[in-house]
Every structure is written in C-alpha cells, then in structure tokens.
Amino acid sequence: MRRFVFLTVFLCLVFVSGCSGELKPSSVEDVALVNVLGIDYIDDNRMQLTLAVPQPSVVGPTQTYSTESSLIKEGIVAISSQADKEIKLNGLRIVLIDEEFAQSGKLWDVVEHLYRNPVIGGKVLIVVVKESAKDMLEQEYPGKAGIVTYLNDLLKPKPHNMFNPYTSIHDFIYTQTNPVMDTVTPYLELKEEKVEITGVALFKEKRAIGVLNREQGQLIKILQGAKRLPATTITVNEEIQTREQVVVDFVDSDVHFKSNKDINNPVLDITLKLKGTLYEYQGDKDLSNSDDFAQLEKEIRDFMHSEVTALLADLKEKNTDPVGLSENFRKYHHGRWSEELTDKVTQNAEYRVHVKMQVLATGTIR
Amino acid sequence: MDNNKLKKLNGYHVVFLVQNSMIGLGLLSLPQQMSSMGYSQWWLPIMFGVIANLSLIPMIWIVKRYPKDNIFTINEKLVGKWLGKLLNIVLILYLILFISSILEGYLDLIQIVALPDRTIITPLVFFFSVLLYVVHGGIKSIARFCIISFFLTGWMALFLYWPISHGDISHLIPVSNFTWKEFLTASRNGYYSMVGYELILVFFPYIINQQKAFRQASIGVWITVFFYLAVTIVSVMYFSEWQMTEVLYPILKLFQEVELSFAERIDVMGISLWVMLLLSTSAAYLWASKKGMDSLRANNKTYHMYIMAILIFIFINIPFSKEFQEMLYDRVFYVKFAIILWPNILILLHLIRSGRKRAKS
Structure with missing residues (x-):
C-alpha cells in the first residue's frame, strides 16, 4: 500500500508538472536569440541600439532591429514591441561599439550591465568599430552567410590574427578595474563589402584614446x-x-x-x-x-x-x-x-x- | 542491515560527512567574503584549516568522555536538565535558521542563473522531497549521500584549469599586504564557510571506531581546505581586486571561463550540480536538528524530522524584509562561533563535575 501511494505521488509529480502553465518555457521558434549587439553614439544620454538575430537559412540571413534609447534594457523592451518574437540575450556573442561611443567613456556602463546579467556568458567579445555598428550590421555581404556568422568566424582565434586581443566581457571588466592595466579591444573597419580587423583600440581608463596597428597589437601580445x-x-x-x-x-x-x-x-x-x-x-x-x-x-x-x-x-x-x-x-x-x-x-x-x-x-x- | 545497531559509521563515512557538511553555499562566495584582504587572502583557508583542526580537539575530547551521548544529551547532563533543554532549544533554532539561510541563498542563485522566469516554490518542493528521503535513511544514508556528492561534484575542480591559464600568478604576492582590520573582517566573514565540522558533536555516538574519529574528521577538514585553497588561489589569479569585492559568486564567473567544444554555459551546469553539496550539508544539519528534537521530547520519532522540515519550509517562505534577513543570518555567525567554542565550557563543567565526584567518593 505504501509503495502504491509513493508510486502514485511520484508519477503525479513527474508527469503532471508538465501541465503547469507557469512552467511552460518559450519554445525555440518563439524566441529571437540576439547574437550581435551594436551600440552607436548619439549624444551623452542616448545611444543607437542595434540587435542582429540569425535566421534559419530558409527565411534569410540575418534580421536586425534598431532603436534609440538611454539604457540597454530600455532599448530591448522598445525593440520587443517591433519584433515578432521574444528578444533574448542568452545567445549573445559579440558587442560592437562605435568609436565615438568608446571615446565617450560610457562603454563601462554598458559592459557592467552585461557582466551583471547572469544569462549572458563570459565569452562575449567587446569590439570597437570605426564608423557605425548599425551600418556594419545592416550592410549586405555578398558571398557571406550573413553578418552574424561572418563576424563570429572573423573573430574566432586563428593563427594569422593572433595580434587580436579577443577582449571578452571579463577581460574588459578585469582590465578596467585592475589599476595596473589598461584595456585593449579588437578594432574593426567596414571596407566596401568586407569587414577587416585593422588594429587594436587602446583605452586609457574608461575612454578609448587611439588605435594601434596590427604590428603593435602583436608586440603587445608578445609582451603579455x-x-x-x-x-x-x-x-x-x-x-x-x-x-x-x-x-x-x-x-x-x-x-x-x-x-x-x-x-x-x-x-x-x-x-x-x-x-x-x-x-x-x-x-x-x-x-x-x-x-x-x-x-x-x-x-x-x-x-x-x-x-x-x-x-x-x-x-x-x-x-x-x-x-x-x-x-x-x-x-x-x-x-x-x-x-x-x-x-x-x-x-x-x-x-x-x-x-x-x-x-x-x-x-x-x- | 545495521539499522538497529547504534554504531554504523566507518572511517570513510566520517571523513566525507565532515567534509561535505562544511562545503555548501559558503564556497560559492568565499573569495568575495574575504575580499577585504584583497589579493593577500589566498592563504586564509590554510589558517582556517588550522583553527578548525585545533577547535576539533576539545570537541572530540568531550564527546569521547560520553561515547554514547550526543551534544544535546551532554548539555543536559552537564548544564542541568532545564538549562540544558533551553540551550538545546537555542541550538535547534540555530540549525533551522542555518538550513533556511543556505537554502534560501542557493534558491535565489538558482532563480537568477538557471530558472530566471519561474518561481522558486516548485524546485523548493522537489529539494525538500529529496532532502527528507536522504534524512529518512538516518545518518548512514546521509554519510553515503555525502560520499556520492563528493564524487559527483569534486571533479568540477578541473574546471579551474581555464581560469588558471587566463590568470596572473604574480597576484599572489605580496603575501602580507593588509591591515589588521582587513584581516579580521576577512577572517570573520570567511570562517563562515568553514563551519559544519561541529556536527561531529551530534553523530559521534554512531562512529564505529571512535578512537580514530579525530584523525578522520581532520582528513575531512583538510579536504575542504584543499578545495577552498584552490578556489581562492585561482580567484586571486583570475580577478582584479574590484571584481573580488563586487562579484557575488566568483565560482560562477570562473566556470564561465571554461571552453569546451561540446558544451556551453558550464556555469549553469556547475551551479545546478551544486545542489548535491547543498543537499548533503542541509541533510546533515536537518538530521542534527531532528536529533535535538528527539532529545527535547525524550523519544525518537520520525515525524520530528517532518516538523523540522515544515518549520524550515515556512521560514523560507515568510516574506521577511531583506534587511531583517541579512541581520538575522549575520547574527547566526555569533551562534556558530559560540557552538565551536562551547565544548571548552563543557570540558570545564565536566572537570568540575568529575572533581566533585572524586571528592565525594
């Protein structure tokens, strides 16, 4: 009898729990997993937020959403109202920052927000781009599978681009808060229909102060x-x-x-x-x-x-x-x-x- | 089976019971707790190990004099029946508070990391079912569970390889770069993670070879120190001092550094596996509180365990304000400290008592 009661309770717990409305998770089809986040400088209080979401190959290469906001979360909420799916940052891999935004000293607030967010992994790369992150994400790249795959492949460690510092969120926070070190990040340029890692963006405390070329980036890696x-x-x-x-x-x-x-x-x-x-x-x-x-x-x-x-x-x-x-x-x-x-x-x-x-x-x- | 035998814990059981009742929620935030000392904190676990080992001596000494009694009965014998019972009530309340604090801390973390869009009540119910199941089997079942959770979670120390290769070993020096105030703050906050070995005061009567209990418990303490030391050294290498102060769960960030070609988000897996450590810690404490209740009511009933569990469940679900909770859990520290020192008082009482007896005879 005891065994019967135990078994019934156990089976109920296992199978009936699926019926709970609260436990129903969002299915993959209803979720837009943001892979690249682009941030452009507008003024001291506002930024242009662009999200790139990879699509299944039948639909198209990449979907981008863009909005103006003063905070990341505010921007994502605003974008959610124009997106057909639920926006989630769980799959974030790359954060593109335009040079002006990096120079403004506001990058720290953005990265700290991402570092605080537990759904975002520690391997997200911080990258400074020369002109506009929005343009880079919205540009068409003939012969490429879409900007998301293109950027992910480009920024993957390869023997020939080891000058690249591959600055992750952790590295950024670490170098920003470690008084003995300043931050460096990869520096990208949009050249016609290509994206190129042209150097290394150099920071002094919270602001980007310049760009080093690839050879100098390599020497820094040697010294590190x-x-x-x-x-x-x-x-x-x-x-x-x-x-x-x-x-x-x-x-x-x-x-x-x-x-x-x-x-x-x-x-x-x-x-x-x-x-x-x-x-x-x-x-x-x-x-x-x-x-x-x-x-x-x-x-x-x-x-x-x-x-x-x-x-x-x-x-x-x-x-x-x-x-x-x-x-x-x-x-x-x-x-x-x-x-x-x-x-x-x-x-x-x-x-x-x-x-x-x-x-x-x-x-x-x- | 040995259900009817009193002595059922062999050497391995003692080692892992001591070790697993120490490692629980504390390790998750240990480097942050000791962050007032900055980079110099890394050797503190060794000092904690020495203190824990030294404080084990009076514990074992007193329980060896009463090999068939646990701390609750010893209290009644040495302090007097009513005062002893009063002390035992305080002890039981402390145990309830302690289990509630670690469960609440862990469930908060699980909600943040693994289940952000769900309420925590369902995982809590499941947790309690397993917890009661483990405690139901008695101290030997808990000890076996401790062994299995050690092997299921201990291998995660391998994940430290990635942060080590990313870290800077020069952070380990200078070793003595702190003030006394920083040292005392770090020791006070860090020692919080060491407690757990004092449960030997409750399960000592169940140990088969009581003569070797001190050695076995010491091995347990030093296994814990090894893990604490590893995590602290790696954290010091991997983080900046700002990160050590601000990052609430450094282990989470250490796990995020892991790069495997076949799996992502090792941190979520690691934190979910941590439930084994939490279960073993809280099972040992719940069993101890049940023993306390048994001695209060002078009988051994299974439903005492359920009463304890219900009290803990209710306590977790009472919506106290965050400040009150923090204040309460902070005060628990002093009770812990008192419990660790309490055997010294008991020794004194024991010596007075036996001196009197001798004088009478």
Whole structure:
C-alpha cells in the first residue's frame, strides 16, 4: 500500500508538472536569440541600439532591429514591441561599439550591465568599430552567410590574427578595474563589402584614446606573454640597394620582466626570447653561410628591439599601459595600489629591452 | 542491515560527512567574503584549516568522555536538565535558521542563473522531497549521500584549469599586504564557510571506531581546505581586486571561463550540480536538528524530522524584509562561533563535575 501511494505521488509529480502553465518555457521558434549587439553614439544620454538575430537559412540571413534609447534594457523592451518574437540575450556573442561611443567613456556602463546579467556568458567579445555598428550590421555581404556568422568566424582565434586581443566581457571588466592595466579591444573597419580587423583600440581608463596597428597589437601580445604569434614581415634595411625583407613565423616566445622594485626611480628589464622559422627571405645574404645567418639573426634581433622600444615610448607618451608593466612594481609594494601609482611608475620608468632571437629553420631549400 | 545497531559509521563515512557538511553555499562566495584582504587572502583557508583542526580537539575530547551521548544529551547532563533543554532549544533554532539561510541563498542563485522566469516554490518542493528521503535513511544514508556528492561534484575542480591559464600568478604576492582590520573582517566573514565540522558533536555516538574519529574528521577538514585553497588561489589569479569585492559568486564567473567544444554555459551546469553539496550539508544539519528534537521530547520519532522540515519550509517562505534577513543570518555567525567554542565550557563543567565526584567518593 505504501509503495502504491509513493508510486502514485511520484508519477503525479513527474508527469503532471508538465501541465503547469507557469512552467511552460518559450519554445525555440518563439524566441529571437540576439547574437550581435551594436551600440552607436548619439549624444551623452542616448545611444543607437542595434540587435542582429540569425535566421534559419530558409527565411534569410540575418534580421536586425534598431532603436534609440538611454539604457540597454530600455532599448530591448522598445525593440520587443517591433519584433515578432521574444528578444533574448542568452545567445549573445559579440558587442560592437562605435568609436565615438568608446571615446565617450560610457562603454563601462554598458559592459557592467552585461557582466551583471547572469544569462549572458563570459565569452562575449567587446569590439570597437570605426564608423557605425548599425551600418556594419545592416550592410549586405555578398558571398557571406550573413553578418552574424561572418563576424563570429572573423573573430574566432586563428593563427594569422593572433595580434587580436579577443577582449571578452571579463577581460574588459578585469582590465578596467585592475589599476595596473589598461584595456585593449579588437578594432574593426567596414571596407566596401568586407569587414577587416585593422588594429587594436587602446583605452586609457574608461575612454578609448587611439588605435594601434596590427604590428603593435602583436608586440603587445608578445609582451603579455603570448606563446604563438603570426608570421611577421621584417624589413631589415630601409635603403633600396641593401634592402632585405624577411618573413618570420614566431613559433615560440617568452617574456621575462625584472624590476628594481623602486617606484620612485623605476627601472624595468624586459627580456624577450623569440624562436622563429624563416618563411621568406629577399636579400643578398647566403643563408647557408653561418656568418650571414648569424648576421641576419642579429638584424632581426635589432629590429625587434627597436620596435619594442618604440612601442613602449609610444605607450608612455599616450600614458597608457595595456601590458600591465607596473604589475612588476605592484607585487613588491605594500599598501593599496592605485591608478596614480601606475601613472607615476609608467611615466618615470626606464625600460631596458633585451631581445634574444633564434632562427630555427629556413625552409627546405638552401 | 545495521539499522538497529547504534554504531554504523566507518572511517570513510566520517571523513566525507565532515567534509561535505562544511562545503555548501559558503564556497560559492568565499573569495568575495574575504575580499577585504584583497589579493593577500589566498592563504586564509590554510589558517582556517588550522583553527578548525585545533577547535576539533576539545570537541572530540568531550564527546569521547560520553561515547554514547550526543551534544544535546551532554548539555543536559552537564548544564542541568532545564538549562540544558533551553540551550538545546537555542541550538535547534540555530540549525533551522542555518538550513533556511543556505537554502534560501542557493534558491535565489538558482532563480537568477538557471530558472530566471519561474518561481522558486516548485524546485523548493522537489529539494525538500529529496532532502527528507536522504534524512529518512538516518545518518548512514546521509554519510553515503555525502560520499556520492563528493564524487559527483569534486571533479568540477578541473574546471579551474581555464581560469588558471587566463590568470596572473604574480597576484599572489605580496603575501602580507593588509591591515589588521582587513584581516579580521576577512577572517570573520570567511570562517563562515568553514563551519559544519561541529556536527561531529551530534553523530559521534554512531562512529564505529571512535578512537580514530579525530584523525578522520581532520582528513575531512583538510579536504575542504584543499578545495577552498584552490578556489581562492585561482580567484586571486583570475580577478582584479574590484571584481573580488563586487562579484557575488566568483565560482560562477570562473566556470564561465571554461571552453569546451561540446558544451556551453558550464556555469549553469556547475551551479545546478551544486545542489548535491547543498543537499548533503542541509541533510546533515536537518538530521542534527531532528536529533535535538528527539532529545527535547525524550523519544525518537520520525515525524520530528517532518516538523523540522515544515518549520524550515515556512521560514523560507515568510516574506521577511531583506534587511531583517541579512541581520538575522549575520547574527547566526555569533551562534556558530559560540557552538565551536562551547565544548571548552563543557570540558570545564565536566572537570568540575568529575572533581566533585572524586571528592565525594
């Protein structure tokens, strides 16, 4: 008898629970899962919000909705009244921000809102676009499966675009709130019917202050400790007669920092250990000759040295530090570390760059 | 079966009972609780482990003197019948409050993360059905449940690999970058997650090899410390100090970093699996409160457990204001602290009593 009662109650609980109206979830057909969110600057209080929703291939490539609002949630509610489906952010992957909005310093509020929202995953990428995010989302791309798939594929980590910082919501919040670091994000440009990652957007505290090119983006990745980097073209000698060009694929890199622990007279030794293979070489050197080979290694080393030194000087001038160089002083400092201390260290720091370069192979012919 | 035997807990049971009654809701927010110390918080779990281990000594000492009694009976024997009963009532109220606080915290989290568009009453009913089922089987059933929930959830520590590879190990130094005030705040808030091992005061009579109970309970404590230490170190590496203070459930964000080709949103899965840890913790506490009720009414009845469960259910559903709730759950801490120190008082009373006895004889 007890077993019968138990079984009845159990079966009722299992099967009848499906009849509860409250438990009825939205079916997939009734939901518009937003994949890309675009934000454009209108004025200090308003922004243009554009949502891109992927469609089943029979309906069309991508559906976009756009509205003006002052808050993200307000915009989504407004868009819900023009959309035929329930708008949900659960599938969000990319947030496109126009450059003006990034410069306005309001990006923090938007990302913080997304970070707070538990339905949004931590892997959502923050990307700055040159002109308008709305235009980028609404543009037609012949030969592409739609902007959502196109952008997702474009921003996927690939060996040849490892200069891209792939800034997720977590990375953005982390770098914004970590006093030793400034934020960098990928920077996209709409070029005719193509989207291109042309560089890296650079922030100082909450505002975007400039754009670095791909090579500089790559150097930042090296300094941040990235192991594998894309092939880089190195011009060894600028003069036309003696000009040499090398394409090096950095198969392994290692960076080591050593600070003098003194925030009043900061000195930082940066040692880069690079290992690479030669892809392509244009010049007069005979690579099978060990002297020529050693000379080329030295030239590549000098080139990297000057590039890193120039980048560090540029960052110092812009008073920003996406690498987190002042962490090497913070870790020896007692008491709270602040943005002011970071500025003090990075502005007064003497950087001593040491590069060790080893060319591992030169291909299968002499 | 050994239902009629009093002693039924073997060594493994003791280890996992202690360990699983400690890990519950506390771990989810542990790095945030200790955030006043900033990056220097990572070694605190080791200190907690030492304190927990030291405070286990008087607990085991006193219960070894009364190998067939639990804390409720010992209270009555040492403090006096009526004062003892009064203390036991306070203890039972504390247990009810404690279970309510962790269940409410977890259900709030589940509502936010996994079931945002539903009310929480249905999951609560299901939770209680399983909870009662586990507690119904007695302490051995709870101990077995603790073992299974350890193996079902312990492997999730592997998910820490992703945040480790993303984090910065240099955050771990300097080790002593804090003031005394920050240290005390972090210790007070963090130790909240350590409690649970004091339940050995209730289940000690059921342990088969009572001589080895201290060692087994210590192993349980240090398994917990291992998990706490791992989570705290990884959080320190992965977050900025601002994030450590502001992010309420750091583990949720750590799980979000996981990248698997065949599954998304590991955080939702992880938080849902966490129910095993919550069930084992609250089952041990519910069983302890049932034992308290048994000793109050001087008989052993199954319906005591249902009364306790109903009281907890009602308590969770009373719409107290958030401030009142927070104040109440905050005050529970002092009761916990008192319970951990209480065995020292009992030892004193025991020594006085046995001294008197000796003088008489």
